Amino acid sequence: MPRPAGHFFLLASVLATAPLASAAEQPASTARVAYTIQLGFEKGQLIKAKALEHIELQMNLDIKMDVEGQAQKQSQEILQETTTSQVFEEEVLTVIDGQPSKIRREYETYSTKMKTDPPMPEPEDETTLEGASVIFSRTGEETSARLEGKAQPKLQPLLEQLESLNQEYAPFLPAQPVRLNDKWTVDQKYFQDKLKKLLPRTGREGLSMKITNSSGSMECRLKDVREESSGLIGVIEVNSDLEAEFNTKAKLEQESGEEDQAVQVKAVSDTTLSIKAKTTLEINLTKRQLMSDATTGTMRLHTTADIEEPAPMTMTIKAKGPIENTTIFTYLKK
Numbered sequence: 001m002p003r004p005a006g007h008f009f010l011l012a013s014v015l016a017t018a019p020l021a022s023a024a025e026q027p028a029s030t031a032r033v034a035y036t037i038q039l040g041f042e043k044g045q046l047i048k049a050k051a052l053e054h055i056e057l058q059m060n061l062d063i064k065m066d067v068e069g070q071a072q073k074q075s076q077e078i079l080q081e082t083t084t085s086q087v088f089e090e091e092v093l094t095v096i097d098g099q100p101s102k103i104r105r106e107y108e109t110y111s112t113k114m115k116t117d118p119p120m121p122e123p124e125d126e127t128t129l130e131g132a133s134v135i136f137s138r139t140g141e142e143t144s145a146r147l148e149g150k151a152q153p154k155l156q157p158l159l160e161q162l163e164s165l166n167q168e169y170a171p172f173l174p175a176q177p178v179r180l181n182d183k184w185t186v187d188q189k190y191f192q193d194k195l196k197k198l199l200p201r202t203g204r205e206g207l208s209m210k211i212t213n214s215s216g217s218m219e220c221r222l223k224d225v226r227e228e229s230s231g232l233i234g235v236i237e238v239n240s241d242l243e244a245e246f247n248t249k250a251k252l253e254q255e256s257g258e259e260d261q262a263v264q265v266k267a268v269s270d271t272t273l274s275i276k277a278k279t280t281l282e283i284n285l286t287k288r289q290l291m292s293d294a295t296t297g298t299m300r301l302h303t304t305a306d307i308e309e310p311a312p313m314t315m316t317i318k319a320k321g322p323i324e325n326t327t328i329f330t331y332l333k334k
Contacts, residue, residue: 035225035234035285041098043094044091045091045092045331047092047329047330048332049086049087049088049327052325053082053084058320059079064313065313078118088105088106088107090105090106099170101137101139102136104135104136105136106132107131107132127155133148147159171186172218181223183221184219186218195214207249207251208249210246212245214245215242215243216242216243220239223236232286233282233285234282237278237279240277240297241276243273244272244274245270245273248271251265251266265310266309269305274300279294291328291329292329294326295323295326298322298323299320301317
């Protein structure tokens with residue numbers, strides 16, 4: 001089901017794992033025990049999640065322009081730090097073929113804090129999902145999100161973000177039983193499909209984006225199996241090394257900041273995005289529950305834009321910095 005938050009990795013779901021030998025039957029060494037790791041969900045299941053996402057970017061902006069026949073260049077360095085914190089409760093409403101097709105997510109808290117150097121003005125009307133109830137529905141590979149109750153148009157961008165950043169754990173699970181330290185890879189199609197979901201909606205006039213290339217790998221490993229008072233805990237480690245190239249064309253109007261005025265924008269840009277990250281999933285094999293999801297890594301972005309309107313110029317943006325996401329899950333009684 002969907003994963004919220006700024007941009008990468010979140011889902012309150014349950015992983016059902018069925019070891020070929022039960023916890024009580026396992027020998028002292030788990031190295032030779034094979035585990036079949038599967039997904040499982042129950043109607044009416046309640047899951048509470050606490051999520052924290054932190055991103056730091058160092059951006060270098062270079063602008064070249066022609067002013068009255070004279071070439072000019074401007075350069076600026078911008079430091080941006082974004083922290084998104086969420087606490088929400090999910091209820092599985094319907095299950096089809098063992099997978100949730102509809103869930104209700106109620107946001108207890110939802111906040112995003114951004115710091116920039118040099119400082120930038122705070123948005124006058126900040127949007128938040130705090131106190132909102134959102135219904136997520138899945139049909140095939142597509143996920144839609146809608147608010148319960150009265151529609152709030154200003155929240156639509158956040159809902160679309162939740163849809164595009166939808167995260168599933170099934171692609172990270174092995175197709176065959178695995179033993180301690182066994183490795184397997186995630187199908188490249190998963191990464192390509194995720195990129196497509198990040199593209200702007202086709203209904204947005206004047207803006208188009210095309211993926212021109214994507215490559216990389218996502219390697220998984222059963223890193224550890226340990227026994228705790230709550231049950232047998234399995235740890236899956238996912239190492240990601242990914243790169244994608246985009247081409248964007250824009251011909252649209254943007255608000256100028258002045259009443260009843262808009263600016264015509266016409267531009268073409270090429271972007272390269274690369275991510276190197278390590279994700280650790282902790283699963284209670286006995287209770288068949290995902291306990292935590294933690295990701296640390298580095299993101300790099302390089303964009304070159306040729307702008308025709310409102311003024312001819314070439315803009316280059318380079319950004320890099322660490323990313324970190326942590327989600328803790330608690331399972332509530334029905």
